[in-house]
Amino acid sequence: MTHHVRISIACRDDRGLLAAVAGRLFELGGDLGDASFGLLGEQAELVCVCAMPDHQSPEAIQKALAALPALKSGEVTVKPFDLGRAPTxxxxxxxxxxxxxxxxxxxxxxxxxxxxxxxxxxxxxxxxxxxxxxxxxxxxxxxxxxxxxxxxxxxxxxxxxxxxxxxxxxxxxxxxx
Structure with a gap:
C-alpha cells in the first residue's frame, strides 16, 4: 500500500539537485507525481506530490532528504497529501x-x-x-x-x-x- 506526501524544498541552487532528490525518493520506494521546480534568484524551489510506501513516514522521508549534501542549508518539508491528485x-x-x-x-x-x-x-x-x-x-x-x-x-x-x-x-x- 502507498500514501501520498507533499514535499517542499527550498535551497541554494546547485547542479545535480533534482537528480539527487529524485534519486533519493526512488531509493525510498517513491514514485513522483505532479512536480514544479524553479529558481527565485539563487534559490531553487521544488514542490511535488510523491506516492510512498506506507512504511515511509513523512518524518523519515524528510530526514532522508535533508541528509543530501545538496540540501545541507535548505528547508525540507514533507506532509501528508490528502487532496485529490487529479486537477478539477x-x-x-x-x-x-x-x-x-x-x-x-x-x-x-x-x-x-x-x-x-x-x-x-x-x-x-x-x-x-x-x-x-x-x-x-x-x-x-x-x-x-x-x-x-x-x-x-x-x-x-x-x-x-x-x-x-x-x-x-x-x-x-x-x-x-
Missing amino acids: ATGRATHVVRVRGNDRPGLMARLCEAFGELGANIVRMDAQQLERSTGTDYLIRFEAWIPAESEEACLANVANTAESMAMSCDAERVAPK
Whole structure:
C-alpha cells in the first residue's frame, strides 16, 4: 500500500539537485507525481506530490532528504497529501497568456483581478524580472482556465488591463474548444 506526501524544498541552487532528490525518493520506494521546480534568484524551489510506501513516514522521508549534501542549508518539508491528485475541470489550463513590460506597483494584483472578474482560474503563473537600462522588465506567463462563455471578454479584459499599464499582452488557446 502507498500514501501520498507533499514535499517542499527550498535551497541554494546547485547542479545535480533534482537528480539527487529524485534519486533519493526512488531509493525510498517513491514514485513522483505532479512536480514544479524553479529558481527565485539563487534559490531553487521544488514542490511535488510523491506516492510512498506506507512504511515511509513523512518524518523519515524528510530526514532522508535533508541528509543530501545538496540540501545541507535548505528547508525540507514533507506532509501528508490528502487532496485529490487529479486537477478539477477548472484546474486544467485552456489558455496561456504572456504579459511583458516595465514593472510597477500593483501590476500583479491588477492582472490577477482581470482574470478573476470573469470567472477564470489561474492554474500556473511564472514571473521573471529582468534588469534593463530602461528599468526593470517584467515577464509574466499565466496558464489559466477560462470559461468558454466568457473567453473573449476575459482575454480582452486582461489585454486591456495590461495595455493600460503600458505592457504588451498575447494569448493562445492550448486546449480544444
